[in-house]
Amino acid sequence: MAKLRRIVLDVLKPHSPNLVDMATQLADLEGIDGVDISLVEMDQKVENVKITCEGEAIDFEQVERIVIQNGASIHSVDKVSAGTSMIEEATTQQD
Numbered sequence: 001m002a003k004l005r006r007i008v009l010d011v012l013k014p015h016s017p018n019l020v021d022m023a024t025q026l027a028d029l030e031g032i033d034g035v036d037i038s039l040v041e042m043d044q045k046v047e048n049v050k051i052t053c054e055g056e057a058i059d060f061e062q063v064e065r066i067v068i069q070n071g072a073s074i075h076s077v078d079k080v081s082a083g084t085s086m087i088e089e090a091t092t093q094q095d
Contacts, residue, residue: 003031004058005086008079009051010040013072019049025066031057050078 013022019037027035032055041048053063067074081087 002082002084003056004060004080004082005056006052006054006079006081007058007060007063007077009053009063009067010075010078011049011051011067011072012075013047013049013067013070014045015042015047017070019047022051022066022070022072025070026051026053026063029059029062029066031055031059032063048075 017025019039023035023037026032032053034054036052038050038052039047040050051067064074079089
């Protein structure tokens with residue numbers, strides 16, 4: 001089976017834990033080389049964030065477990081890269 005190399009998630013999370021804590025928890029997972037979390041929107045009780053994980057062999061179930069353990073939920077999986085090399089999205093006329 002091909003290995004996941006990048007996933008981009010739309011996540012709704014409470015203010016706590018903060019983005020630094022969540023990023024380090026995800027980055028500590030085996031198979032993940034780097035994590036980027038961007039704040040998209042914040043209100044009084046929750047934050048909407050975009051989480052990007054990259055690595056040689058990402059275990060999606062472990063990522064999902066960390067998200068859920070932190071009281072957050074995955075709204076959508078917005079991008080996935082898999083295989084032996086990273087392929088960037090091709091530009092088309094519609095773009």
